[in-house]
Amino acid sequence: MQIGRVNINKPVALAPMEDVTDISFRLTCKRLGADLLYTEFTSSEALIRDAKKALRKIVIADEERPVAIQIFGGVDAAMEGAAAIAEKMNPDFIDINCGCWVKDVAMRGAGAGLLRDLPRFEAIVRSTVRGTRLPVTVKTRLGWDAKSIIILDVAKMIEDAGARALTLHCRTRDQGHDGIADWSWLEKIKNIVTIPVIGNGDVRTPEDAKKMFETGCDGIMIGRAAINNPWIFREVRHYLETGEHLPAPTPQERIDVCIDHLRLSVQYKGDKYGILEFRKYYSGYLKGLPNIAKLRAELMTYLELSPILERLERYRTEVAEAMEQTCFL
Secondary structure, three states, rough: OEOEEOOOOOOOOEEOOOOOHHHHHHHHHHHHHEEEEEEOOEHHHHOOOHHHHHHHHHOOOOHOOEEEEEEEEOOOHHHHHHHHHOOOOOOEEEOOOOOOOOHHHOOOOOHHHHHHHHHHHHHHHHHHHOOOOOOOEEEEEEEEOOOOOOOOHHHHHHHHHOOOEEEEOOOOOOOOOOOOOOOOHHHHHHHOOOOOEEEEOOOOHHHHHHHHOOOOOEEEEEHHOOOOOOOOHHHHHHHHHHHHOOOOOOOHHHHHHHHHHHHHHHHHHHHHHHHHHHHHHHHHOOOOOOOOHHHHHHOOOOOOHHHHHHHHHHHHHHHHHHHHHHHHH
């Protein structure tokens, strides 16, 4: 699959997710096998106003490559300007979010709201393409609801407007994350466009990934399944290459990755925000391990990095000793 200077055979990508795919999580997934990364979606209006939070969201690191910056909006001039700003961060390409189903976005004519106004949708794509020398891609959904599935028209339109790839979340806006993603549309789209098509929605296991690739799509994108299991990328790649499953990460590895991810969060956000915003990940990394409720409650009281690291490292030793004792029973 080729998008500008990016050329990857059957990439397994990390989906852009608000309040999840910050730089620390992206780097963690990259180290665990993600082939392609996307930033959190960032408002074009905020970017052209030089809003500090928006600018922080599009900071990328060379280790992430290939990586795309995702922007959204419903105003031509803002999208053109935001594309130019995003280009200065030197991503590999720029992605337009035309699929966010959340009311505050969609009802304001951005995200999936563009699926109710194809002329506006086309204008947004063309203005973004006009604003940058980098490749521009689009992520969207099947349509607004089950009665207005228009993805075939959308696919042709964005290709004609200059988009270099399409990512399809195989649900309607009305579904949100409910129901079942209809992967059959991926094959239909591949039959009518020449640009790469990336499938998204309901890829939770290596077997799911294999089945989605069987639709003929060029790449797949994993979102929610990666939040508590960033190892899914290496698991999928190994399964696609060998047909075999990797062993689940050991408790020690889970704790080690938790520590590494926390260090990255603090490195890029500082102690205060790096620690506070990381707290949501403890449950996922440590789920099923002994005394996790008590440990998590303790970790939530710390506001500095050193005591958290000391407690996690001590916990790693405690878990190892408990496992060793169990082996001798």
